[in-house]
Amino acid sequence: MPKIRLTIPASTTNLGCGFDCLGIALTLYNVVEVEFTEKPGLFIKVEGEGEELIPTNENNIIFPAIKMVFERAGKKLTGIKIREINSIPLQRGLGSSAATRLGGIIAASYLLNINLSEGDILKMATFLEGHPDNVAASFLGGFVAVARPSDDNGMPLWIKLDVPDPLRLALVIPQIEVSTEKARRILPSKVSLSDAVFNLSRLALLIPSLTKGIWDNFPLVTQDRIHQPYRSSLIPGMYDVFKAALDAGAKGVFLSGAGSSIAAFVLEREARKVGEAMQKEFFKRGIKSTVRILSVDKKGVRIDEKNK
Incomplete structure (x- = not known):
């Protein structure tokens, strides 16, 4: 059955003065594995950070991300197996939810063979997350400046910038x-x-x-x-x-x-x-x-x- 494994970096955002518009991807990662199953249903296993707290049913935040892609494609979500291997701490300002949502969107688009642009992915993840800075940094890597349009249906604008190696x-x-x-x-x-x-x-x-x-x-x-x-x-x-x-x-x-x-x-x-x-x-x-x-x-x- 189709399967994909993704690694998604943590992110630190705001950087003081850049509220909701600046982010940096960090060398700390969550891993998401998603595969279709012949057996109908949703099967989620969580390991690492938050494994005792994160729900393993439709209340897991990865599920709406996957479901959004299926709905966009006009496909019915039947049997799917998800494994989350988390190293990003929860509720510590390091983008754990953004990483999970990105993993769901990208994994679902790949498994369904849907060609989503970078803008599409950022727009969908921002809609779920509520702000674009974490998702842009984790998705693109590096140092990112991003702006969300006043129209919630509009496409986020972003630029990725280099930072010194030291x-x-x-x-x-x-x-x-x-x-x-x-x-x-x-x-x-x-x-x-x-x-x-x-x-x-x-x-x-x-x-x-x-x-x-x-x-x-x-x-x-x-x-x-x-x-x-x-x-x-x-x-x-x-x-x-x-x-x-x-x-x-x-x-x-x-x-x-x-x-x-x-x-x-x-x-x-x-x-x-x-x-x-x-x-x-x-x-x-x-x-x-x-x-x-x-x-x-x-x-x-x-x-x-x-x-x-």
Whole structure:
């Protein structure tokens, strides 16, 4: 029976000032295997991160992604077997849901022999995810800037940019779950003009600074007034962790996505020191955490195995 195996990278987004429009793919991965079965029904097995929490029925977020492709093709979904091998932590701001949804869309399109464009895939994944930054980064790889049109039926626009090879990201992943829905509800519906200008001026500098490796700009260009101040209430000591990272040699530091992970731009020589400094700051508050030193994944989603 037709089968496909995909590897999908994690992503870190916002990068401070670039709320909902900037993302970077990371060298941390989920694997999705999907195959048709002669026996009717939905068969899902989850391994690794979230295996005790993720549903193995139609409530699994991969199912609507697969179903969307079948409906687009006018096909009936009968027997399908799914295996998820997860290394991306859940509800930590690292794009676990985006990776799963992308896996479902791409796997279903391949098995049905549907030729979806990059734009089609991003549009469908963004519709399910609600925002385009994680899906664009994980799908395309590298450093991505993306915009969603005001018309929800329109095609997202994106550009993939190169980043210097020495760049690493030191992540501290605390044992604090932050759902994207909760982290969005806490945000105001409007921001002041001064806060908008604050972010826009930093965003204008962040993109060329990152692509050219102008690290001296990073303590400033990763600052934010639109989302991080509000989300800090969900993450005890967030700004103290930021300070610890900068004091230890980080180039810049920011809340990864909706949190709770905190990411720091580093060069390899200071990566471990920065990660441990952030971890120590959480430990002072009785919060356990894990440190990961990751590189930028420049390839995005890849097909590891396929047969028809």
